[in-house]
Amino acid sequence: MQVLDREQREFAERAEEVAADFAGEAYTWRGDMPWENMETLADADLLCPSVSAEYGGQGVSDVAAMLVTEAVGRVCPDTGWFTYMQSMVAPRAIDLFGSETVKEQYLPDVTAGEGHVSIAISEPEAGSDVGSMTTEVTEENGDLVCNGEKTWVGGVPFSDAAVTWVRFPEGLGSIVLDLTDPGVEVEQEYTNMAGYSQTHFTIDDVAVPESHVLTRGEKAFKEQLVSLNWERLGSSVLTTAWAVAGLETALEYSAEREQFGRPIGAFQGIEWKLAEMYRQIETAASTVYSSAAGASEQGSHSAPHRLQTSVAKLHCSAMAERVVSEAVQIVGARAYQRGHPLEYLYRLTRGRRIAAGTDEMQRNTIARSLKEDGVPAVSER
Numbered sequence: 001m002q003v004l005d006r007e008q009r010e011f012a013e014r015a016e017e018v019a020a021d022f023a024g025e026a027y028t029w030r031g032d033m034p035w036e037n038m039e040t041l042a043d044a045d046l047l048c049p050s051v052s053a054e055y056g057g058q059g060v061s062d063v064a065a066m067l068v069t070e071a072v073g074r075v076c077p078d079t080g081w082f083t084y085m086q087s088m089v090a091p092r093a094i095d096l097f098g099s100e101t102v103k104e105q106y107l108p109d110v111t112a113g114e115g116h117v118s119i120a121i122s123e124p125e126a127g128s129d130v131g132s133m134t135t136e137v138t139e140e141n142g143d144l145v146c147n148g149e150k151t152w153v154g155g156v157p158f159s160d161a162a163v164t165w166v167r168f169p170e171g172l173g174s175i176v177l178d179l180t181d182p183g184v185e186v187e188q189e190y191t192n193m194a195g196y197s198q199t200h201f202t203i204d205d206v207a208v209p210e211s212h213v214l215t216r217g218e219k220a221f222k223e224q225l226v227s228l229n230w231e232r233l234g235s236s237v238l239t240t241a242w243a244v245a246g247l248e249t250a251l252e253y254s255a256e257r258e259q260f261g262r263p264i265g266a267f268q269g270i271e272w273k274l275a276e277m278y279r280q281i282e283t284a285a286s287t288v289y290s291s292a293a294g295a296s297e298q299g300s301h302s303a304p305h306r307l308q309t310s311v312a313k314l315h316c317s318a319m320a321e322r323v324v325s326e327a328v329q330i331v332g333a334r335a336y337q338r339g340h341p342l343e344y345l346y347r348l349t350r351g352r353r354i355a356a357g358t359d360e361m362q363r364n365t366i367a368r369s370l371k372e373d374g375v376p377a378v379s380e381r
């Protein structure tokens with residue numbers, strides 16, 4: 001596959017060079033933020049490539065952020081995960097839709113690799129059904145006030161703020177919520193299967209400055225969709241990177257491990273597994289980069305197409321789980337032990353079939369798009 005232009009290829013090569021230094025401590029983070037790696041990426045101008053240059057980014061396309069996520073995620077899955085979170089999720093929404101005040105307040109720390117902003121969408125009674133959320137921002141005596149609760153929010157122990165989806169009187173929108181505000185109270189810190197914290201917090205009469213409103217009114221939903229679709233492509237490229245990490249571990253092991261007098265990689269049963277793993281990775285990567293290329297041609301405010309984005313998210317999350325599971329199979333009992341990179345990778349990949357829109361919700365979107373718009377024409381490829 002050669003779909004990158006020269007500039008993108010050079011960008012990816014630079015990311016690969018920097019990422020190579022993360023190999024030594026890969027698989028040791030498990031629940032921690034790899035701050036030193038974030039700073040290394042920031043120093044190399046690789047951390048938030050699509051964030052505007054005034055706030056420490058590079059002002060280039062989201063495809064660059066995807067390339068860094070993939071290059072880093074192959075070597076160090078945790079650093080890849082945070083690269084994705086920093087470059088394609090909440091900080092990107094602040095950059096796209098925020099006031100000068102919030103951009104200046106939150107982005108320079110993030111782009112320097114010293115800060116983090118979470119994304120808070122889910123509520124105890126509103127998971128996939130985002131439209132039923134009840135966290136609201138109301139106007140009281142001319143001031144905006146937020147009340148409600150959010151759950152499963154990642155990265156809260158490292159974050160100063162969360163891009164928070166809310167209900168305004170006129171419909172859904174989003175704000176930047178300062179997590180240090182006294183009205184924000186952590187109810188419970190869960191620890192997920194991969195060892196990361198996910199937080200349930202309540203929001204009680206928190207004043208929201210006008211400058212902290214990100215999206216509101218008629219355009220709000222469409223704008224949120226732009227960042228959500230890019231987030232889903234970021235998730236897709238991250239899971240593709242994790243699948244590559246699984247394949248490489250299995251490939252290396254199968255060349256060394258001998259049974260019946262020869263390396264297991266010499267048995268056709270194993271060769272075919274490796275070939276099948278790569279086939280799945282290659283088709284996933286093609287899907288995700290072709291969706292991104294289509295959208296980035298139209299500028300950073302354009303959303304990747306919902307049909308292609310959902311296909312990529314669904315395909316890549318499921319593919320990564322299957323590929324990593326096959327890698328566990330090839331390595332056998334060693335890979336099944338706590339502390340082995342593959343058992344960790346397996347737990348990590350499992351979450352992506354739920355996070356950023358479940359498999360089932362992606363299928364719903366694909367079906368809705370087909371029913372409303374039909375099967376895309378050849379000229380739409």
Ligand SMILES: Cc1cc2nc3c(=O)[nH]c(=O)nc-3n(C[C@H](O)[C@H](O)[C@H](O)COP(=O)(O)OP(=O)(O)OC[C@H]3O[C@@H](n4cnc5c(N)ncnc54)[C@H](O)[C@@H]3O)c2cc1C
Pocket residue numbers: 118119120121122123126127128129151152153154155192351352354355356357358359360361364
């Ligand atoms: C690793 C991880 C990280 C996360 N990080 C964050 C975060 O940072 N911020 C945040 O806000 N949230 C986060 N989440 C939460 C995530 O967004 C939700 O888990 C997700 O939206 C699904 O909601 P739910 O878990 O409540 O499941 P539910 O919506 O209750 O769904 C349960 C099951 O029913 C299925 N289902 C629901 N509706 C339908 C339907 N119409 N048709 C078919 N099937 C359906 C779902 O697909 C799922 O299988 C994270 C989750 C995970 C696993």
